[in-house]
Each structure stands twice: as C-alpha cells, then as structure tokens.
Amino acid sequence: MQLAMWTYEGPPHVGAMRVATAMRGVHYVLHAPQGDTYADLLFTMIERRAARPPVTYTTFQARDLGGDTAEQLKTAISDAYERFRPEAMLVGASCTAELIQDDPGGLAAAVGLPVPVVALELPAYQKKENWGAAETFYRLVRTLAGPAAGGERTPRGDRRPSCNILGPTALGFRHRDDVAEIRALLGRLGIEVNVVAPLGASPADLARLGEADFNVVLYPEIANTAAQWLKRAFAQPFTTVVPIGVGATRAFVEQVAALAGVDPSPVLADERTRLPWWSRSVDSNYLTGKRVFIFGDATHAIACARVAATELGFEVVGLGTYTREFAREVRAKAEELGLEALITDDHLEVERSIVELQPEMVLGTQMERHIAKRLGIPCAVISAPVHVQDFPARTSPVMGFEGANVLFDTLVHPLMMGLEEHLVAMFRDDFEFSGDALPSHLASAGHAAPAPVVEPAGESSIVWEPAAEQELKKIPFFVRGKARRNTESFAKNAGIASITVETLYDAKAHFGR
Amino acid sequence: MTAAAPVPGCDAPAPRVRSERGQRAVFCGLTGIVWLHRKIQDAFFLVVGSRTCAHLIQSAAGVMIFAEPRFATAIMEERDLAGMADMHDELDRVVAQVLERRPDIKTLFLVGSCPSEVIKLDLAKAAARLSAKLMPDVRVLSYSGSGIETTFTEGEDACLSALARTAPRATADDPSQLVVVGALPDVVEDQFARLFDELGIAPVRFLPGRRSTELPKLGPNTRYLLAQPFLGATAATLDSLGCVGVAAPFPFGAEGTTAWLSAAANAFGVPASKVREVTALKENRAKVAIARHAGGLRGKRIMFFPDSQLEPPLARFLSRELGAELIEVGTPYLHGRWLAPELALLPGVDVVEGADVDRQLDRCRAARPDLTICGLGLANPLEAEGLATKWSIELLFTPTHGYEQAGDLAELFARPLARRELLEV
Numbered sequence: 061m062q063l064a065m066w067t068y069e070g071p072p073h074v075g076a077m078r079v080a081t082a083m084r085g086v087h088y089v090l091h092a093p094q095g096d097t098y099a100d101l102l103f104t105m106i107e108r109r110a111a112r113p114p115v116t117y118t119t120f121q122a123r124d125l126g127g128d129t130a131e132q133l134k135t136a137i138s139d140a141y142e143r144f145r146p147e148a149m150l151v152g153a154s155c156t157a158e159l160i161q162d163d164p165g166g167l168a169a170a171v172g173l174p175v176p177v178v179a180l181e182l183p184a185y186q187k188k189e190n191w192g193a194a195e196t197f198y199r200l201v202r203t204l205a206g207p208a209a210g211g212e213r214t215p216r217g218d219r220r221p222s223c224n225i226l227g228p229t230a231l232g233f234r235h236r237d238d239v240a241e242i243r244a245l246l247g248r249l250g251i252e253v254n255v256v257a258p259l260g261a262s263p264a265d266l267a268r269l270g271e272a273d274f275n276v277v278l279y280p281e282i283a284n285t286a287a288q289w290l291k292r293a294f295a296q297p298f299t300t301v302v303p304i305g306v307g308a309t310r311a312f313v314e315q316v317a318a319l320a321g322v323d324p325s326p327v328l329a330d331e332r333t334r335l336p337w338w339s340r341s342v343d344s345n346y347l348t349g350k351r352v353f354i355f356g357d358a359t360h361a362i363a364c365a366r367v368a369a370t371e372l373g374f375e376v377v378g379l380g381t382y383t384r385e386f387a388r389e390v391r392a393k394a395e396e397l398g399l400e401a402l403i404t405d406d407h408l409e410v411e412r413s414i415v416e417l418q419p420e421m422v423l424g425t426q427m428e429r430h431i432a433k434r435l436g437i438p439c440a441v442i443s444a445p446v447h448v449q450d451f452p453a454r455t456s457p458v459m460g461f462e463g464a465n466v467l468f469d470t471l472v473h474p475l476m477m478g479l480e481e482h483l484v485a486m487f488r489d490d491f492e493f494s495g496d497a498l499p500s501h502l503a504s505a506g507h508a509a510p511a512p513v514v515e516p517a518g519e520s521s522i523v524w525e526p527a528a529e530q531e532l533k534k535i536p537f538f539v540r541g542k543a544r545r546n547t548e549s550f551a552k553n554a555g556i557a558s559i560t561v562e563t564l565y566d567a568k569a570h571f572g573r
Numbered sequence: 574m575t576a577a578a579p580v581p582g583c584d585a586p587a588p589r590v591r592s593e594r595g596q597r598a599v600f601c602g603l604t605g606i607v608w609l610h611r612k613i614q615d616a617f618f619l620v621v622g623s624r625t626c627a628h629l630i631q632s633a634a635g636v637m638i639f640a641e642p643r644f645a646t647a648i649m650e651e652r653d654l655a656g657m658a659d660m661h662d663e664l665d666r667v668v669a670q671v672l673e674r675r676p677d678i679k680t681l682f683l684v685g686s687c688p689s690e691v692i693k694l695d696l697a698k699a700a701a702r703l704s705a706k707l708m709p710d711v712r713v714l715s716y717s718g719s720g721i722e723t724t725f726t727e728g729e730d731a732c733l734s735a736l737a738r739t740a741p742r743a744t745a746d747d748p749s750q751l752v753v754v755g756a757l758p759d760v761v762e763d764q765f766a767r768l769f770d771e772l773g774i775a776p777v778r779f780l781p782g783r784r785s786t787e788l789p790k791l792g793p794n795t796r797y798l799l800a801q802p803f804l805g806a807t808a809a810t811l812d813s814l815g816c817v818g819v820a821a822p823f824p825f826g827a828e829g830t831t832a833w834l835s836a837a838a839n840a841f842g843v844p845a846s847k848v849r850e851v852t853a854l855k856e857n858r859a860k861v862a863i864a865r866h867a868g869g870l871r872g873k874r875i876m877f878f879p880d881s882q883l884e885p886p887l888a889r890f891l892s893r894e895l896g897a898e899l900i901e902v903g904t905p906y907l908h909g910r911w912l913a914p915e916l917a918l919l920p921g922v923d924v925v926e927g928a929d930v931d932r933q934l935d936r937c938r939a940a941r942p943d944l945t946i947c948g949l950g951l952a953n954p955l956e957a958e959g960l961a962t963k964w965s966i967e968l969l970f971t972p973t974h975g976y977e978q979a980g981d982l983a984e985l986f987a988r989p990l991a992r993r994e995l996l997e998v
Contacts, residue, residue, distance in 0.1 A: 061663035062648045063670050070628040093687045095601025095720025098629045100950030110957030112950065116931075119597040122690065122721040136596070143931060155623035156687035156721070159654075184623060185651045 066427060068382040068405050068445055072182035072192025073154045074099050079196040079282075080150055081113040081230035085262040086200075087146035089137045091129070091157035091164050094119040106448050107231055116140040118157070130162045137171045148204060148263035149173060150196065152180035176263065178203045188405075190281045190357070190383060193229055197258055198285040204266035209293035216273065221320035222252040224272045226287055226298075227279030228259035233360065233444040235259060237457035238278060242303065245460050246276070248327050249313065251320045270294040274319040278302065278459065281357055281383055304363030305371055306335050306464045333461035335468045339372055350475065351542065353378035353419035355402065355410055355428050356443025358386030360458075362393045364423050364442045367467055369397060374471075378402065378417045380410065407431070418541040421475060426450070438474035442467075522551050528559045546571045586921030590907065595929025598950055599880060599905050600633060600966075601720030602728025603684060607634040608970060609732055609781070610643045612756040615679040616785045618644040619671055620718070621664065621696060622686030633966070643678070645671060649688060664699055668713070678711060680785035682732065685717035712785075714739060724905040726803035726881045726969070729756060733807040736781060736788065742814065743792025751777045751837060752789050752816070754807055755800035758972040759783065765800075765824075765975060768834060771851045774841045780807075791816055796840050798833070800824060800974060802915070803882040805908040822914045824974045825883075825982060826890035827859035832914070855976040862980025863894055866987035870944075871896035873990065876937055878947035879903035879928045880965040885915040887946070887968065887982075892920055895983060900940050901925060903933060944990060961989045 069075075073090060080088040081103050090096070097117050103109045118136045120129045137151060151164040165179025178199045182192045225242060228235035236259070243253050254272035255265045269275075275290055275298040277283045287298040297319055303312035310328060317324035338344065352374045354365050358381045368374040380402025381390045387403045394401035402413055411431045414422060422432035422439040426447045432439030441450060442458070457463040458470075524532070528547075535543050543564070550567035551559050603626055606618040620626045627646035634642075647667040652658045664683075672678060681703070683696045696715040703713040716735040718728035733754065751774050753765060762779050769777040778789035780797075789795070793815040799808060802823050812818065821836030822829045831852050838848045875897045877884040884904045891897040899922040907926045916924070925933075930951075937945055938958065945955055945962045952962040963986055973982040 061653055061658070061660070061667050062650060063645055063667045064624075064627045064648050065642055065645045066631050067624060067627045067648075069624075071624040073625075074628065093601070093720035094597040094599055094724060095603065095629065095687070096625060097596075097598045097950060098600055098604075098632055100598065101948070102632060104951070104953040105949050108953060110954060112954045117596055117598075120721065122719075125691070125721065139931075155625045156691055159688055159691045183651070184625065185649060185654055188624065 064406075066407050068407070068425065068427065069189035070099070070102075071155055071184050072187045072189060072195070073152060073180075073184065074102070075189040075192025075194070075282075076150060076152060076180055076182060076196040077103070077113055077115055078189070078193050078229040078231050079200065079258045080115065081109070082228065082258040083200075083261050083263075085147035085264070086114060086150060087140055087144045087148075088113075088115045088150040088152070089133070089140050089164075089168075090115055090117050090152060090154055091133050091136075091162060092117045092119065092154035093156050094121065096154050096156075103230055106446060107451055108448070109230070113230075114144065114146070116144075120157075125160065129157075129160060130167055133162055133164060134167050134171050137168055137173070141171075141173050141175070146175060146263075148176045148178065148200070150178050150180055150200070152182060153184075155184035158184050176203050191385060193282045194285045197226075197229075197282060198289060200258070200263075201266055201269060201286040202289055204263050205269040205290070206293070208267065208270045211270075220250060220252045221274075221322060222254045222272045223274050223276050223316070223320070224254050224269055224290075224296075225256040225276045225278060227277055227281075227283030228256065229279075229282055230259070231444070231446060232259075232279065232282075233357075233442075233446050233450055234456060234458050234463075235279070236451075237455045238459040238463065240455060241457035241460035241462050242276065242278065245303075245309075245313070245327070246316065249317060249320065249324065250322050251316060270296070272296060274298060274316075276316065280359055281386065302359050302363055303459045304360070304463060305367035305467065306331070306333055306461070307370060308363060308366065309333075309460055309464060331461050333464045335371060335464040338468050344373070344472075347472065347475070348373045350374045350421060351377045351417070351419045352421045352423055352471075353414050353417055353428075354442070355380045355382075355422075355424040357381060357425075358383040358390050360443035362390060364467075364471075365393055365397060367464070368423065368471065371464070372468070372471055374421075377419050378413055380404065380413070418545055420539070420542070421471070423471065440470045440474050442470070522548055522557060522559060524559045525561075528561050528564050531561050531564055543568070588902070588916055588919040588922050588924045590916070590924045590926065592926040593929045593932065594927050595932060597724070597905070597928040598878075598930040598948055599928065600725040600948075601629070601687070602718035602723025602725065602731060603630055603686065603720075604633050604725055605718060605728030605732060606630060606644050606684065609729060609756055612758075612783065613680070613781050613785050614643075614783055615677065616643065616682060617671060617675055617678045617680070618682045618684055619668065620644070620646040620684045620686055621689045621694065622646055622649065622684075623688045624648050626686045626688075643675070654692065660694055661699055661702070665703065668703055672707070672711060681707075681711055681713045682735070683713060683715040684728075684732075685715065685719050687719045687721050690717060690719045690721055712739065726801070726883075727806070727906070729801070730804045730806045733780060733804060734810045736785070737791065737807055737810045737814070740780075740788040740814075741790045743790035743795060745793050747790060747792055747794050748776075749794040749796065749841070750775075750789065751841065752780050752791070752795055752797040752811075753777065753800050754780045754797050754804055754811070756781055757800055757974060761972050761974045761978065764977055768851065768855075768975075769837070772834065772838050772841075772843050772847065774837060774843065793817075796837070798837050798840075799911060800833075801883070802886055802908065802911055805911060808911065820911055820914055822889070822918060823883075823886040825886045826894045826979050827856045827863060827976060828894055829886060829890060830859065830974070830976050830979065831856050852976075859976040859979040860894075863983045865980060866983035867895050869987040869990050870983070872898060873943040874898045874900050874940070875944045875946065875986075876900040876940060876942040877902045877904070878930075878933060878937075878945065878951060878965070879905040879925070880946075880948055881969055882906060882908070882912075883965075883968055884946070885912050885919060885924065888922070889915055889918045890982065891986060892922075893918060894979075895986070897944075897986075900942050901933075901936065903928065944986065946986075961993055963989050 103113045151168040168177045290296045301312040303309040313324045379394045382405040391401045407427045423442045547567040700713040700715040714735045716731040791814045795816040819840045822832040824830040824833040888902045902924045952964045
C-alpha cells in the first residue's frame with residue numbers, strides 16, 4: 061500500500077485511452093465501474109478535444125456483481141461495434157474489473173466481431189499510464205501490422221526514402237506540434253513520412269507500417285516497445301536521438317540522414333534556429349550559471365538538462381524523473397552532470413529536494429509548476445503530466461529547430477531579464493528602490509508582496525551575527541538563499557560557529573560568486 | 574415525514590418519470606471528498622483504493638493547488654492483493670503516516686472504493702480498530718464512495734450518514750432543535766442561520782458543521798431539513814435515531830428557498846405571517862437578481878443529463894422562475910420521498926432516472942436544446958456540435974443555495990448563452 065496525495069501518472073488503462081483517442085477508427089471497450097468515466101474529461105477538457113474519447117465503459121454496479129458482468133461486457137462490445145463501426149476494437153479491464161476476472165479477451169472472441177480485436181492485459185496494480193500506452197500501441201501494431209511481416213521487401217530503387225513517426229498520443233506534452241515540426245524537417249531532408257502513429261492513424265495505417273524504411277521514435281516511453289518489435293518483424297531500424305534542443309536536433313538530422321541515405325548538409329547549413337545567437341548575445345550573459353532543477357518524464361528531463369547546461373549555460377543542480385522504466389538513462393545523465401538522479405513518483409519528495417537545493421528556476425511538470433509557485437521560484441513546464449495551458453492555441457513544438465527556439469523562450473522568460481537583473485543589482489542600495497522587486501514582466505507577481513523564497517533553517521548549530529544578517533539582506537532576493545546556503549556550508553567546513561560579515565565575504569570569495 | 578410545503582400548481586400536467594439502464598457517464602461517490610474536505614476542515618479523507626481512484630480525485634479536484642491536501646489515496650498494490658502483505662497492517666502504517674503529517678486532524682474517514690469493496694476489505698472493522706487505538710485524539714470512521722455502490726453525490730450521503738451515526742444521542746427530555754443536513758459553503762450556512770434566527774427557530778445546527786467534533790445531539794426532538802436532494806441514506810439514519818424529517822422543495826431560487834424555510838417554520842409552529850415578514854424583502858431581492866438573467870433564458874429549451882440528483886430542483890427553478898422550457902430532466906437516481914415536493918412543481922416533462930449515455934446523446938442531438946446541462950466529459954463534444962452547454966459539476970462546487978445566491982445560480986445557466994451572443998468568431 062502506498063500513500064499518494066497526487067500521482068504523476070494515471071493507471072495503465074488511461075495510457076490505453078491516450079492511444080485509442082489519438083487514433084481514428086478504433087474503439088475501446090473498457091470493463092469498468094461507473095466513475096471510471098472521469099477519464100473522458102481529461103481529453104475533452106485538458107486537451108479541448110471536440111469529440112468524446114472512443115471508449116465505452118460497462119459501468120457495472122455492485123448489484124451486477126452477483127449476476128453476470130461477463131454478459132454485460134459482451135453486450136457492451138457488440139453494442140459499441142454496432143454503434144461506432146470501428147475498424148479495430150480494443151477490449152480490456154480497469155483496476156476493479158481486473159479483480160473480477162471476466163476475461164475480456166475471451167469474451168470478445170466469443171462475440172465474434174468481423175474486425176480485429178486486441179485484448180489488453182494491463183496490470184493496474186503494478187503498472188502505470190506510460191507503460192499502458194506503450195503496451196497498447198505495441199499490441200495494436202503487432203496485431204495490425206503483423207500479417208505483413210516476413211514478406212519480401214521490394215527494393216527501394218528510385219523511390220524516396222520513407223519513415224514512420226512513432227509515439228505521439230492524445231494528452232502528450234506538445235505532441236501535436238512536435239509532429240508538425242519533425243514532419244517538416246524530414247520533408248526538407250527529402251524523406252517521406254509513411255505513417256504517423258498513434259496520433260491520427262487508422263488501423264489501416266498501422267497495417268502499412270512495414271512499408272517504411274525506418275522508424276522515428278519521438279517518445280521512447282510510448283514507442284520503444286513497438287519500434288523494437290518492428291525492427292524484428294520488418295528489419296526497420298529506429299532512431300535513438302530525441303530531437304530536443306539544437307545539438308540533439310543536429311544529431312537527429314545526421315542520424316535520420318544516415319538511415320535514409322540522404323545528405324544532411326543542406327539542412328544543417330540552413331538550421332533556422334535563433335537559439336545559438338540568442339544564447340550568445342550579451343544579454344544572455346546573465347543566464348550563466350543559473351541554478352536549475354529539472355524533473356519530468358525521462359525523455360524531456362534528460363533533454364532539458366542537456367539544453368539547460370550546454371545551450372543556455374545554466375547549472376543543473378537537480379535532475380529527476382517519475383518514469384521508473386527509464387531510470388537508468390536519467391541516472392546516467394545525472395552522473396554526467398555530477399548529480400545523483402531523483403527517481404520518485406512522490407511529489408512531496410520532489411518538493412523537499414527543491415527546497416533543499418534552492419534552485420533559481422524549476423523546469424518540471426504541472427506539479428513542479430505549483431511547487432515552484434508556492435516557493436516563489438521561477439518555473440516552466442517541460443513535461444507531462446499536462447494541463448490545459450500545455451495545449452496552446454499557437455503552434456509551439458519543443459522538438460526540432462523551431463522547438464529549440466520555443467525552449468529558449470520557455471526557459472528564459474520566467475527569469476529576470478538580463479539587463480534588468482543587472483540594474484537591480486546596481487540600484488539595490490537606493491533607498492527608493494526595493495531589492496526585492498520581481499521581474500517587471502511578471503505582472504501578477506509584481507502586485508502581490510513577493511513570495512518569500514524559502515530559506516531553510518540550514519545548520520542549526522551555526523549562528524548569524526546581526527551585522528552579517530543585515531549584509532545578507534543587501535543581496536537581491538533571487539540569490540539570497542544561495543548566498544545563505546553557501547556561507548553556512550563554508551562556515552561548517554571551516555568550523556566557524558558564528559557567521560560575521562567577514563565570513564560572508566570569505567564564503568563569496570571561496571565559491572566565486 | 575411531516576407535512577410537505579404547500580404545493581402550488583398541482584393542477585398542471587405531471588412529469589412522466591421513467592428509468593433507463595445503460596452506460597453511465599457520471600462520477601463515483603469519491604468525488605464528494607472534493608467539497609466535503611473543504612467544509613469539514615479538521616477531517617482527512619483517506620481513500621483505500623487504486624491508482625485510478627487517486628487519479629480521479631486529482632482530476633476532479635485540481636489537487637495541485639493545495640500544498641498538502643486533506644485527502645489522499647492508500648493505493649493498493651500487487652503485493653497487497655496477492656496476500657504477501659497483511660492489508661490491515663499496511664493500512665495501519667499508511668494511517669500512521671497520514672497522522673504524522675497532519676497532527677491537526679480530528680476525524681479520519683477511511684473511504685471505500687470499487688477495488689476495496691470487490692475484495693471485501695472490511696473498512697468498518699479497520700476504522701473501529703484504529704479508533705480504539707487513536708481516540709480521543711482522532712476518531713476514525715468509514716464509508717463507501719465506490720462507483721459500484723455510489724453515484725457522485727451519494728458519496729456525501731454515505732459520509733454524512735456515517736457521521737450522523739457517531740453523533741451523541743438526545744433523549745425525549747432534550748429540547749427541540751432543527752438540524753440542516755448537507756454540506757453548505759460557510760457563507761450560505763451563515764445566511765441560513767440568520768434566517769432561522771429571525772424566524773425564531775432555535776437552536777439550529779448544521780450537519781456537517783465546520784468541525785467534525787462538534788456534532789449535534791440527535792434524538793426524537795430533532796427535526797431535520799435536507800439542504801440537498803441527494804441525502805436519502807443520511808435521512809434514513811436520522812430516522813433510525815428517532816429524528817423527524819421535514820420534506821420540502823429544496824432551497825434553490827427565490828420560490829424554493831421560501832418553500833424550504835416555510836416547511837421548517839411550519840414544523841416549528843411559526844405562523845405564516847412571521848414567515849412573510851422575515852422572507853419578503855429577501856425573496857424580493859432574489860427575484861430582482863434572477864430577473865436580470867431571465868431575459869436570456871425565457872423560452873429556451875433545456876435538457877439535463879443525469880449527474881447529481883440536483884436536476885429536478887434546478888429544472889423546477891429554470892422552468893418556474895426563469896421561464897425556460899424543459900425537454901428532458903435526467904437524474905442518476907430519484908429519492909421519491911424527498912423529491913416528491915419537487916416533482917409536484919415540475920411541468921409535464923420526461924424525468925429519466927438512471928442513464929444510457931449514448932441514447933441520451935441521440936435524443937439530445939435530435940432535440941437540439943438551446944442549453945444542455947451535462948458533465949465535463951460531454952460538454953466540449955456537444956459544444957463542438959453547436960450545442961450550448963453548462964457543465965453540471967459547477968452547480969455543486971459553487972454556492973447556489975438560498976436567496977442571496979439565486980441570481981448567481983441563474984447567471985450560471987445564462988452565461989453560456991450570453992457568451993454565444995458576444996462571440997463573432
């Protein structure tokens with residue numbers, strides 16, 4: 061039993077819904093009690109989808125349990141087929157129906173539908189949403205593309221190279237816009253996109269997956285299992301670079317060009333990204349060494365850590381993920397940055413880590429946005445779980461070269477603008493000026509009293525002399541927490557019990573800022 | 574049950590009540606935690622369930638706005654179900670964790686879920702055991718908010734029923750009192766308290782109150798008045814304690830509020846002239862506030878999807894005070910005893926108990942109402958088909974009872990239509 065106030069991922073059948081809802085011509089019959097239909101509103105409200113998710117719930121009640129819930133499921137399957145006429149059907153159970161063991165797969169087979177039926181076994185008490193999405197996508201691909209496997213591949217000849225784009229789903233973080241951006245990038249390379257799946261694909265499209273030369277895996281959490289099977293079944297290689305940030309997009313271009321046998325240099329000579337210059341322009345000097353904390357799904361957390369460190373010149377002080385399936389990759393990235401990765405699905409543990417590390421910015425999910433807001437730390441959302449604001453009206457990818465532009469804005473906007481930070485530091489002693497001023501463009505925060513940056517009580521054995529405490533207050537609020545922490549750790553190491561003004565400046569000299 | 578409020582308009586054609594069975598697109602009773610925890614501020618709600626339960630509540634509640642919400646889920650895992658861990662030991666451990674975090678908690682509700690009900694985890698027994706251990710600091714109660722047993726608002730009913738069972742017992746010697754039943758926002762509770770005071774009805778207690786430890790003594794001299802239509806089980810519990818229920822139209826709109834107050838006044842022997850004296854000005858003020866929105870709703874054709882059993886009183890308000898035309902009034906269930914005064918005020922309309930969401934959608938698309946009141950899963954899809962909607966959960970999350978909120982309630986229905994008038998895109 062695990063105590064959860066909040067959870068980063070839903071149950072695995074919600075992952076299955078993300079796949080079914082993304083597709084056309086698929087219907088999902090879910091053996092589930094009433095109440096489980098709440099999941100519909102995730103799609104219709106958060107993503108503003110104009111249609112109900114293609115899901116029929118049996119919504120059995122306690123009084124049905126003594127009777128024949130299996131019959132109820134069979135009726136739901138045949139009714140749903142009659143009403144929606146899907147090209148393929150998914151059947152499965154939610155957590156409660158898993159306990160009553162009605163065997164949705166067997167019952168669906170007994171109904172004898174004239175379309176392919178994929179029975180999903182998604183262990184609700186072991187697995188979570190992303191795993192459920194990956195498993196569902198894999199099962200669908202295997203069932204629908206499988207019959208074509210093992211056939212002779214027609215030699216490519218003069219045909220343009222082609223690929224599939226795998227992984228985008230409903231309720232994904234910027235999936236809609238990433239697909240548009242990557243599709244355009246592949247187009248500029250002269251590579252045809254055979255199928256995008258699951259987002260926008262029909263069962264007939266999945267049946268054609270084997271026709272492509274290779275697969276582009278945009279979201280490994282969702283597409284890796286299917287891509288590995290496609291590799292075995294159709295000898296299709298797949299990409300391993302996720303094109304988030306300028307460097308990774310360049311590497312991605314090189315990788316797909318190699319897989320497609322095309323020349324990457326025209327595209328690389330015309331990148332259409334402003335990030336490198338924006339990052340090198342003098343205003344961005346003030347971004348140097350900004351201490352950032354990053355938490356999200358594995359793919360986005362790793363990518364943002366790389367972008368933050370090498371494309372914006374930030375210092376990554378914390379890196380973590382809730383995606384246990386990809387913990388190894390996140391640990392490796394953290395180690396590279398000299399950190400220990402935080403692998404947890406307990407948001408309170410993430411909050412403790414943020415409080416302790418005193419970052420100047422938090423990049424995370426909607427939950428970290430709330431944590432950072434409470435702590436008065438600038439923040440940006442870089443990963444699912446998503447909320448309504450993560451589906452902007454404008455096109456706003458995080459992948460590809462335009463995605464890198466978007467990321468620059470996303471990561472810099474919450475911070476004090478460079479020259480503004482300089483001016484605050486310059487004028488902070490002016491009696492008419494408040495050193496606690498917030499960034500001028502963060503209007504809503506500007507009216508309220510600045511949220512106190514949490515300064516943890518630190519070393520209880522160490523005392524601040526009043527003069528040192530006064531001096532500390534002259535430091536702008538957005539670096540004060542760090543100055544306090546650095547000074548205390550300096551004092552502790554030096555065996556100093558009482559911090560004076562001298563200790564403060566000794567520590568400043570020691571840490572170099 | 575004592576005398577219902579005088580029922581005007583009973584010569585009009587009666588509503589046709591029928592029931593329907595099929596797929597239900599409603600929340601389960603766990604959702605009630607969202608407003609119950611805000612009302613009872615020293616209580617903690619621990620759902621014993623699955624990841625789905627946790628996900629449901631956070632999706633319905635927008636949990637992230639709370640630093641430390643006063644609710645959580647004890648998520649059952651494979652090892653619990655496989656019997657590798659003793660479920661009761663595990664529950665004790667999680668409860669200890671919760672109380673360590675929240676030492677200010679006085680009442681802990683163990684809330685049953687679909688999976689805990691299916692595996693027949695005895696939460697009543699667990700609550701008794703934990704209470705014995707934790708009293709007097711913390712009292713542990715249990716109720717079921719599972720979807721297999723409760724629909725949306727029935728969760729509050731189950732909770733209040735459990736709370737009422739623990740109230741101290743009054744005897745026949747105790748003075749008479751009025752207990753208003755149903756979680757009301759504090760501002761509404763205070764307004765009603767002032768009104769009952771002006772009517773000379775005293776003492777008046779509210780169930781639930783703001784503090785779980787301050788329960789009224791319940792017994793034969795207790796008259797109770799439901800503030801929400803969905804509290805049938807709580808009413809049955811109060812009956813079993815000898816309390817006497819007062820059936821009335823519910824306090825939505827000017828008319829409903831006056832009828833509700835009148836029923837209580839009648840039960841306490843307050844003369845009608847006194848009721849007029851106390852209510853006239855406020856009722857008039859409410860009518861003025863309602864009238865501001867009536868133009869937008871008069872003659873509009875309205876359909877309710879089943880959600881909370883607030884539908885019959887709200888439909889009555891729309892029809893009688895705003896001049897709307899009702900096409901169909903869906904309700905997830907219908908407590909005949911408590912809804913009779915409402916049904917008597919409804920015009921000849923189809924009242925459909927239960928649900929078959931696909932068939933209801935068929936009827937909705939065929940009728941093309943001017944306004945459809947439905948859940949959040951249906952609202953945007955219907956809007957995309959050109960049908961204006963009002964999402965029903967807001968009717969529970971917003972203060973809507975009484976005279977002073979009657980205008981706000983009208984505005985909730987009028988706003989989607991007014992917005993359509995504004996938009997040129």
